[in-house]
Amino acid sequence: MLLTIDIGNTRTKVALFENNRIGEIHILEHENFLENFKKILKKITPTPKIILSSVGKLEPATLNWLQAHSELIIISHKSPFPFQNDYSTPTTLGIDRMVLAAGATLMYPQQNRLVIDAGTCVTYDFISQHNHYLGGAISPGIGLRYKSLHDYTAKLPLLQLQEPLDIIGNSTQESIHSGVINGLSCEIDQLIETYQSRFQDLTIILTGGDAVFLAKRLKNTIFAHSNFLLESLNSIHQYIIDNDKKNLSRP
Numbered sequence: 399m400l401l402t403i404d405i406g407n408t409r410t411k412v413a414l415f416e417n418n419r420i421g422e423i424h425i426l427e428h429e430n431f432l433e434n435f436k437k438i439l440k441k442i443t444p445t446p447k448i449i450l451s452s453v454g455k456l457e458p459a460t461l462n463w464l465q466a467h468s469e470l471i472i473i474s475h476k477s478p479f480p481f482q483n484d485y486s487t488p489t490t491l492g493i494d495r496m497v498l499a500a501g502a503t504l505m506y507p508q509q510n511r512l513v514i515d516a517g518t519c520v521t522y523d524f525i526s527q528h529n530h531y532l533g534g535a536i537s538p539g540i541g542l543r544y545k546s547l548h549d550y551t552a553k554l555p556l557l558q559l560q561e562p563l564d565i566i567g568n569s570t571q572e573s574i575h576s577g578v579i580n581g582l583s584c585e586i587d588q589l590i591e592t593y594q595s596r597f598q599d600l601t602i603i604l605t606g607g608d609a610v611f612l613a614k615r616l617k618n619t620i621f622a623h624s625n626f627l628l629e630s631l632n633s634i635h636q637y638i639i640d641n642d643k644k645n646l647s648r649p
Contacts, residue, residue, distance in 0.1 A: 399442065401468075402631035405452035406494070407518045412438060413628040414446065418636075420629060432460045439467075449473065449635045451627070453494045471638065473497060473631070478641045480504055481529045492521070494627060499523050499531050501630020502603055504637060510597040513626070514586060516606035518542060522589060527599065537585065540608050543578045559611070583615045590618045 400415045410431055414421040426434050439445070448464060451473040464470050471477075473496070475489055480503045485491045494515070502511040503525050512534075513523045518541065522534035538546065540559055548556035560575050567573030594600050604613055605626035613622040623629065 399444075399446035400632060400635055401439075401442075401446045401448045402628045402635075403448060403450040403452075404494070404627050404631065405450065405454045405456055407454050410454070411625070411628060413625065413632075414442065415632045418632060420625065420632070423625060423628070428454060432457075432463060447471070447635070449631050451493050451497045451631060453492055471635065473634065477634075478638055479634075480637055481525055481531045483531050485531060485533055495521055495523050495534075496531075497627055497630045497634060498603075498605065499525050500634050500637070501626060502601070503529055504633040505629070506601045506603075510600045511603065512590065512593050512600060513603045513605065514590075514620075515627070516540070516582075516586075516604065516608040516612055520582065520586070520606075524593065524597075526597075535589065537582075539606075540578060540582060540611075543582065544574070547574060547578075559608075579615070583612060586612065587616055587618055590616075590620075594618075 402413050402415060404411045410426045410428060412424040412426060412435065424438055445468060447469045449471045450464070473493055475491075475493070475496070479496060479500050481499060483491065483496075498513045498515055502513050502523075508527055510527045511525045513525075515521045515523075516539060518539050520537045520539050522536075524532050524534050526532060544557050544559070547554045554574065555571065557571060557574055562575040562579050563572055565576055565580055567576040590602055602618065602620040603626060604616075604620045604622045605624060607624070609622050609624050613620060
């Protein structure tokens with residue numbers, strides 16, 4: 399068994415894999431993470447291996463406990479990845495983006511892949527059919543768009559995610575919903591079309607907390623995987639094991 403841990407900007411997701419099948423998924427707040435994680439771990443026997451990626455803050459005490467109580471792999475820029483990183487500033491590339499790119503490479507071989515992660519930010523990551531990571535784009539996510547309209551204006555209210563009634567908003571609130579949701583949907587569709595015009599045999603993977611909501615609004619054919627990062631960590635774990643075996647067999 400394997401536990402995959404995704405420490406994000408606002409929350410942590412934990413998933414249990416058995417025979418490469420995803421089982422229970424837990425969403426934990428950063429506050430009291432270790433206490434709640436221990437409760438999850440107590441219910442699992444034998445103690446599973448753990449693979450972890452983090453773009454959020456990982457407390458040293460938490461890391462020390464995990465290392466002392468489990469067989470732990472932490473993904474870093476030095477970890478082996480199944481693609482060549484052609485990013486001009488490779489050490490600044492987010493670990494979450496690298497994990498998603500690795501998952502796309504392993505699960506969709508010999509294809510051009512575009513991974514769109516709709517979370518706090520919306521990230522776009524392109525991996526060629528020859529397994530070269532070329533880069534992508536970063537833009538504000540839905541929550542950030544709502545928040546920025548409130549924070550950087552004098553009178554616009556802070557709204558929560560809501561399906562716009564029409565593209566023409568007939569009130570301030572409906573205008574904000576239309577601008578945020580339709581604006582992001584059009585952005586994603588246009589970027590997909592641009593990639594499709596340049597690359598044939600393009601597989602598009604949409605993931606992240608807002609993936610399900612956005613998927614039904616997009617006109618392009620996509621694979622919507624809300625838990626793709628967790629699944630990617632599972633795939634990377636097996637890749638690392640296989641890579642280690644290859645290194646050991648070399649004279």
